[in-house]
Amino acid sequence: MNIAVIGAGYVGLVTGACFAELGNQVTCVDVNEQKIQNLSQGILPIYEPGLEPMVISNMHAGRLNFVTSLSELPFDPQVIFIAVGTPSDIDGSADIKYVLEAARNIGAHIQQDCVVVDKSTVPVGMAAQVLSSIQQELKHRHLSLxxxxxxxxxxxREGAAIEDFMRPDRVIIGLDSDHAKNLMLDLYLPILRSPERIYFMNVKDAEMTKYAANAMLATRISFMNEMAVLCERMGVDIENVRIGIGSDARIGNAFLYPGCGYGGSCFPKDVxxxxxxxxxYGIDAMILDAVEKRNFQQKQLLPEKIVARFGENLSGLTVGVWGLAFKPGTDDMREASSLVLIEHLIQRGACVQAYDPAAMGLAREIMPKDWFNNDQLTLVDYQYDAVKAADALVLVTEWKPFCYPDVAAMKNLMRQHIIFDGRNQYDPRHMNEAGFEYYGIGRGDVVEVGAVSSAVA
Ligand SMILES: NC(=O)c1ccc[n+]([C@@H]2O[C@H](COP(=O)([O-])OP(=O)(O)OC[C@H]3O[C@@H](n4cnc5c(N)ncnc54)[C@H](O)[C@@H]3O)[C@@H](O)[C@H]2O)c1
Known part of the structure; x- marks a missing residue:
């Protein structure tokens, strides 16, 4: 099949590479010229395990290429995926301008009938707007397609994107035409092998399914974070509670991990x-409001614990930070908890030494330049450089190398032996036995939450 993918970001690039891997002819289109130039040389804009070799091998096989405009497509596409960003607008709603721009471009360039597939997360009713934008452009061109x-x-999921794309739990498809249905079956059957896990529904139902799924997952996280705060006050260990409730088949284990707040390109903006x-629609989304509020509070928790331990003024303190990406397996730092933490630390006068296995390049690009003034923020190249002469270590992202650290080396390198574990990766007793003062999330170590003034909130 001849496929065009508009937007070569996390979703577009994975979609393009995976469909090419399955033998389709794919062209990815992105307005970012630098990105396209790099991709054409096999240089990827993102870190995603397994993606680079897949992109390069499919380029070499002649099944995948990259262009900056639909006018440069080497074929007439049967399917065009829209995979552009839908970031938060100022009021929190999804900014749909990139999707509409993509739709207008489709209308301005297609020469034959096609199926346009919206992969971007878009507000309910967006498909109708996309169709209307395409039709308007076709009308200008006096074309009827x-x-x-x-x-x-x-x-x-970023970090497991190829696995998720190639072996999805299910594929959700919203449509209202038989022609589109047959084409989507042709596209997805090689992945799913049986049609049972393809759920066809109407377009608006599919659009809403995406939001409801992300909102549900975010709700589970915020719920557990709230339980963790409560457990901490009551001297209860949330980790035992998590195991206890997760083993209930009605509840399950997924997305029950308390921590220092969810980030990323999806949950915050989609909620x-x-x-x-x-x-x-005149509905007060009370649960979702609370989910968002709890997440905001949760991102203040690590700074609050640090202030509770060291006092409001952190000047003279050196803090090591492990993990900048919003989760392991990706370099994506959109709405990452690390950004909130580092801002607090710098504003209170601390010096920060931060390390991430994948996000260092991006961090250098996107972190505010003034954070680097007077060596307040240093991005280090090696994990253990972050703890050199540090008064505390904060674990923000649970990358595997952070979960099983060389405790003896840390003991030698650190000035004070204090750990703030934002993802409950360490056993408090082991850390205490190794001579570390340990603060987790909801581990019953009773640190006053919310006791910090709002000076840096
Ligand atoms: N990142 C994820 O894990 C994930 C998962 C599921 C769904 N989504 C959704 O998928 C969509 C894309 O997310 P992403 O993370 O891949 O975004 P991204 O920011 O990584 O990539 C978007 C790309 O679109 C390009 N673009 C913007 N306007 C364009 C246009 N008119 N023509 C061509 N290219 C254009 C940008 O240059 C950028 O490269 C969003 O709606 C997101 O909510 C993301």
Missing amino acids: NVDVVSNPEFL RALIRMAEQ
């Missing part, structure tokens, strides 16, 4: 967008 717009929300959507 059959275009179906399908909603096919993406559920891949906000759903709250705004509810507002537009």
